[in-house]
Each structure stands twice: as structure tokens, then as C-alpha cells.
Amino acid sequence: MLAKSNLVLAAALFSSVFVSPVAAQLHTDCDPLVKDCPPDPAFGTTHTFNFNATPPANMFNLTAGPVEYNPDTGAAFTMRKRGDSVTLMSNFYFFFGRTEVLLKAASGTGVISSIVWSSDVLDEVDWEFKGGNESFAFSNYFGKGRQDWHNGGDHPVKGGVLNDYHNYTSVWTKDQLEWWLDGEHVRTLLAKDANNTDNYPQTPMKLSIGIWAGGDPDASQGTIDWAGGIVDYSVPHTMYVKSALVEDYSTGKEYSYSDHSGSWKSIKIVSGNSTAYENLNKEPEKSLSDKWNDLPSGTKSGIYAAAGIVGALLIGALAFYYFKQRRRGQKEAALAAQRLEQDRVELEGFKRGGRDPDALAFDGSEYKGGQSTASYAVPDSPPGSSAGPPEKTWDPTGSNGPAAVPLLHNNAK
Template sequence: MLPRLINTAALALTASRLVWAQTSSDCNPVDGDSCDPDPAFGDDEVMIDFTQGESDYFTAQDGTSMTYDDTNGAAFTISKEGEAPTIVSNKYLFFGKVSCVIQAAPGTGIVTSFTLQSDDLDEIDWEWVGSDTGNSQSNYFGKGDTTTYDRGAYHTTESATTEFHTYAVEWTSESIQWIIDGTTVRTLGYADATDTVTGDRFPQTPMQVRLGTWVGGSSDNSEGTIEWAGGLANFDDAPFVAYYQSCTIQDYAGGISGAKEYIYGDDSGDYDSIEVATADNSTTTSTETNSSKGTSSTATSDSTSTTATEATSTATSTAGPGSDDDNEDDNSNDNDNDDETTMITATKTASDSTATSSTNSTSSSSSTSTDPVGSSTGAHLSPSSFFLAAGTLLLGVFAL
């Protein structure tokens, strides 16, 4: 997690032992700001090799001075108080996977960060504290909410400050996975980031990639931040250097092919309000589906969004709760569970009437929901059909 305004001596921080959060944005649509569209990475997988020098996909922030070499890649160096070398991607991804090969900076009070962050302050983080050489830290924030600081987690990482490791984030509308050297070490589901107090805090809006280092152990910082960073930085031990060797960025683009820009359709900060503009100048909303979100939603018959269409097609191929038929694509996790079925129930029933999904599907309701719309699981006679049949039977008796 990195400051948007870099070259400042005093950082305005609110933190605890595990976290520090970005709390400002140049333009925040959720606050009612009228913001320019976010340029999209789009369909192409972007591979950045910092051993070849600086990348056109990133811009260095004010006060940042970078060096590059053909072995270690980009060097982020801190030599004195207040320095925070940072580069930020020029484009955004709307769900996707980002992986970077990183050797974190050593040193008490020095923090290395690999962050995804949106205009409305959704945030997904990898962080390393220089004095804690055997751990990586994962974290997330939604809509800039810093009312609680219990979202972080530690992950054992051997020689994080002396060896390169590949750190990745895979992010969909269903979940976030934090991955080290190909092994998933943490998974956060959509529902895990929602509660009755703060509401929906699952990161879900288009994000930039932010890479850099900063001084958590600065005397200008809060006591909690200094403690989390391992103590005050000792600049007699400077310079402190983090290396970023390479990064790969894959934009899932909300399930839309040919994405060019992302536009906030309203101030909700919900992924299904994000409009995706494509190269042919058409605009549509995300086709990502979210079973956890669906279990608390009401589907209506006049729904015409691309999301609803996608959910209906998913329902056709789903056998029901406990099915082994995973609906896999590049933009979603294969979560084959009851919640998925209940979301599909609501979507399919919406073609005829309004339906509210239930969080606990019974086997009988699930079997009904997985039948094609308009079909039935048994014989059901209407009253008129019943009396017609009865009359026919009586006429037959009198004829005898």
C-alpha cells in the first residue's frame, strides 16, 4: 500500500500492527466526483521485464528515482527519511491476475509493497516489512474503509529479503487469491468481506498496479505504524533496496472482450455498475457472476443486463448443489456450491416473475431450480383440466 502523494516528509497514516491504508484518491466516483474513464489493459497479457529497463506501462511518481540492471531489474532505493520510490501503471485491470518477481528490501522500518488500487480506494496488497525476513503479509480494503484493522494475514516466506520469489494476486468477482511461488496461501471470498456494520467491502472496481517502497518506521508516523514496521528506521544502515525483476498482468476485463476503458456507471462502487467501453465504441456492464452476491439479491423480470444473461447460461450447464460440473472460464473461480445454485434460481425464475434467492437451498428447491424454465418435475393438472377430465369420465359411464 503506497501513498498517492509521494515526496512528503509527514505521511498522514492510520494504522495498526498489520496494516496501513491509502486514504485519498485524485478522483473518487463514490464520493460523487466526475472522473475520466479508466484506460484498460484489455485482452492482451502484458509481460514486463524490468531487467531490460523502465516500462512504458508504468509512470514514476514525483520524487522517485529509479535504477535498472540486467540481473535484478528495477531497484527501489531508500537512503533517507521521507523517500518512497513508487511506480504506478498507466492502465487498469477489472478483475484479473497480476504476478511479480520481487526481492523485498531489508531493514527495520522499511516496507516493500505490491498493491492493486482503484479510484474509489478498493485495495489488494502484498507487503513486506524489512525486519521480518521470513514473512509476507496480505491485506485488502474496500472503498477506503479503515474502521477496522483485522484484515491482514502473515505467510511464511523463506528469505524474502535475500531471494526472489514470485508473488501473485488472482482477483475475480467471487474471490481473491494470494499466491507465493505458485501456491495459494490465502483465499478471500466475496461474502467474507461483507458484514452488517461496514457492508460490502470486497474489492471490485478497476485497479491500477502500484509498486514501491516506503518508510513505515518514520518518526513522523503514528506509533501503531512504527510498531507494525518493526520500529524506527536506522538510516546509518542505508541504502535499503527492493528489487522488482518482472511483472505479468492479465486483465479479465469484467468478462468483456476488447475492453478499452472502464467507466463508473454510478456512485455505488459495485462491480456490476462498471461499464466497459470496447474498441468498437460499444458499452456494456460486466459479465462476471457472483453467487455470494446473488444469495442476498432480488431478480426481476425486466432485468436486461449482460450479467443476468451470463448467469442464465451458467444455470443451463449446472447440475445442482454438489455437482461436479464446474463452470470454468478465465474470469471466475470454479466455486461449485449451494450459493451458486441459489443465485441461478433467482436469475432463472426472473424470466417469468420476481424471485428472491435463499441462502440455504433444500434439495427439493434445488432440483426445481435446475430444471429448464417452464419444465416441471411431475404431473400438475389445472382446475379446468381436472373438471374436463372428470366430465369426460362421467359421459363414458352414462354411455354404458
């Protein structure tokens, strides 16, 4: 079922794409209609992205807020405040193809959930859902960013767009564009009916899935009226997406524009595997056990043998070190025992000679082998005492005869 859009709806859609500062506006970093641009990375394959977990790396860019992934409900796109426009946009392009998105729209007046294809020349294909209108889904398209006021369509949805997930599919060839809802064909656009193909979307597309505020107070009045009214930011609004299948009808590495016409005929395909294809089909990182199981039996035997040799060498080195340390310890223990035995013998010798080792005075002579160069004795009276100097000693007073030490210089004549 297709109802033509009125002037207000068309103006609102135009504003939502090119005017509203808070909408998920389309733009192009390089417009191939006016200059030469770098090639677009191709998808070149078919893949279903399940959003029960973070999608594979380098597949999508995330803008204007976080996406939360849940095993049961899929990806949650939540608008919590003004300026939130949470969007996943693919890093790859497909050139004619098909997408199937399993989506439950966000509720709330003025809140727009969307599935958008867009190209560098601003060709566009849309599914849009108004949070204040649970009964209908809306389809739309643009060619080179032009609005001819007859592009939009509205389609009733059994059970409504807010309470359950529905399959929203678009199928695209160079000749026609189709919209499908839960497996039911609801709309067809023939290329020749879009301004004699000039406004027909026909250049490589990216996929964007997101939520935005059509009813933001700063939006144009036409956008607010189309969206259904002003957004209530006091409560969060969440869109859920379980999965997105993307099929590229072309195969190759890159897509480039050979001229500035914006025609599908100007698109050149570089052969080879795309980066997306290689990322999606590369083997997952293997665990150590997996790597071990993949080794040939001969290699495993060699590893076992080498490990055995290394183990034996380590054990031998440890044993050598152990016995070396043990011999060293035994030698040191023997020397210590020998010193103790010498000390014991010397003490026994002192005791047999009637001497008390603890009472001996050391006179500065070196003790050797139990004998000394001087005797240990306690003198009866030290030199210079009242008993007089010892016999045969030098008397500095001369009272005991001539001085025992002659003068070094004798000047007597």
C-alpha cells in the same frame, strides 16, 4: 497458512494508508462514490514487464525517487534518506485479473517493500514485506478504504523474503480473491465474507510497486510498531523487482462508473483497443535497411533507375563545368602570351633603335604601336637657361621682337 491480525496490526495498516505522511499513501483524484469522474484507461491485455531495462513508455509513473535498471538484478528501488518512497504506479487499470511479481524485499528495520493494487474508490489488495522480518510476507485488503480489523494475514516464506526473489501472485474475480506464494496457494477471500461483498475489492485497479518507511520517526506509533521499529537512514535500503506480469480479465478501451455505488456491476466497459494495448503491440521503428528490404522489387528497380539518371546528370553537369573552365583558362593563357609577345617585340624595337627603354622619359604623349606623337629626347638646355630662349619661341620680355601672342583687347586708336 493464515493468522488473523490483532488490533495493533490493523491500526498500523490503517495508519500506513491514511495517516503516515511518509508512507506510500493511497489517494484518489476523483472519488466515484461521491461524484461523476472521468473514465479510467483500461489495460485490456496481458503482458510481462521485464525490469532488466526501462519499461515501455507511458506504462508507469515514477514518484519519490529514481529507479535503476540492471540486466541481472532488475529494477532497484532504493531508500537513501527520509522522504524517499520510490514507487512505480501503472497508468492503466485492470478490471478483475491477475498479477505475478518477482521480488526481493529490502532489508532494514521499519522498511516496507510492497505490491499494491488500488482503485479510485480506494479498494485495495496488498502484498507487504517488513525489512526487519525476513521470515514472513503479509497479505491485506480494503474495500472502499474501510478497515474492519480482520483483513491482514501473514505467510511464512521458505528461504526468507530478503535473500532471494520470490513469486508473489494475486488472482482476482468478482467472487473471490486469492494470494499465491511461489506457486503455492496461501489465502482466499470470498466476496461474501467481506461484509457481505460491500468491503470486497471489486472496482478497476492500478498496480503500484514501491518501498516506503513505515518506521519513520514522524509516523504514528501504531505504524512504527507494526513496521518493527525506527528506520536507520544512515545506510541505503534497496528492494529489487525482476518482472511483473499483469493480466486484465476484461477487454476494452476504458472503464467508467455508471453510478456511485462502488459495485462491480456499476462498471461500464468501452469497447476497443486500449492505449496500453496499442503501445505494447505497435511495431518497433524500422531501420533504413529494414525499410529498404520491405520495398517491392519493382520499386527498388525504379529507385535504382532514378538514381542512375540523377547520377548521370550530375556527372554531365560536372563535365560541362570542367570543360567550360578549361576553355576559359586556355583563352586567358593565350591573351597573356600575346601580351608578353607584344612587350617583347617593342623591347626589341627599342634596342634596334639604340634606345635604352629604362632611360626614356615619358612626356605625357600616348604611345601607339611603336610610334609616339612626340619624341623621347633629353634637351641640351631647358627654356629660360643662360643660353637664351629657343629659336621661334615666345619671349615675354619682347627682346626678341613683338610678342608672339596678341592682346585680346587693343584699345589703341
